[in-house]
Amino acid sequence: MRFVPLIPSCFDPVPWQSLAPLMLRWDGSLHDGWAPAARKGLEIHAVILPGLAPVEEALEVLRHGLGPDFLVLPVQKPENREAGFRLLRALETLLEATSGRGVKLALRLEGGAEAAVLDLLRQAHGDAVGFCWHPGIRDAEPLADRLWCGQCEPGSDLRSLQALGYRWDMAIEAEHPQDFRAKAALLEATHPTVLFPAEMPTTALGRPVVPDDSVVFGRHLQSEDPLLDRRQGRA
DSSP, X not given: OEEEEEEETTSOSGGGGGGOSEEEEOOSOOOTTHHHHHXXXXXXXXXXXXXXXXXXHHHHHHHTTOOOSEEEEXXXXXXXXXXXXXXXXXXXXHHHHHTTTTOEEEEXXXXXXXXXXXXXXXXXXXXXXXXXXXXXXXXXXXGGGGEEEEEEOTTOOOHHHHHTTXXXXXXXXXXXXXXXXXXXXXXXXXXXXXXXXXXXXXXXTTEEOOOOTTOOOSGGGOOSOHHHHHHTTOO
């Protein structure tokens, strides 16, 4: 798990460049230094939108050519069919707008909205849309195969997320680079890197995973003779 700074889009990027990749919280204004820095190769991992007018906000971010990996859209639980259709229309518009740009959409779900939104996306074949984890997520397991980014707080317990095998970027809000370094060091000390989930997933992209008995981890290649293993390049 890699901890990255999450800073407002109005901040000057210069003090943060050595800490890239970065995540931006879109506040409606963009410091003049961001677009030139992005053109010079500054890596912007994601931009988190306020979500008040997600389509307009996302199109404004795209207009600046920042080249983020993800646009993160806050999403509430659809309370009725009309709300569900509005969400799908917005996602369809944004998928068209991001096509060919290398930008993916990640939903930052309201706590408790996981099942309803997953069901909606499944019906609409919305496999191209992923998710952004945050501490309010009640059950991350159904989202595990499409968790593309995350945001946490200094006191967040990430062990359940690690158990799912999550090892990508995790954003921490910070006002100053030193503030970020201190928060990241604390989280890194309590959450060492994991490479594999505690248990292999039973679903992928909403579909059951069929175990493959021919896939093994190589233990059968180890013989009782360590010398023979070394000769055959197994040790």
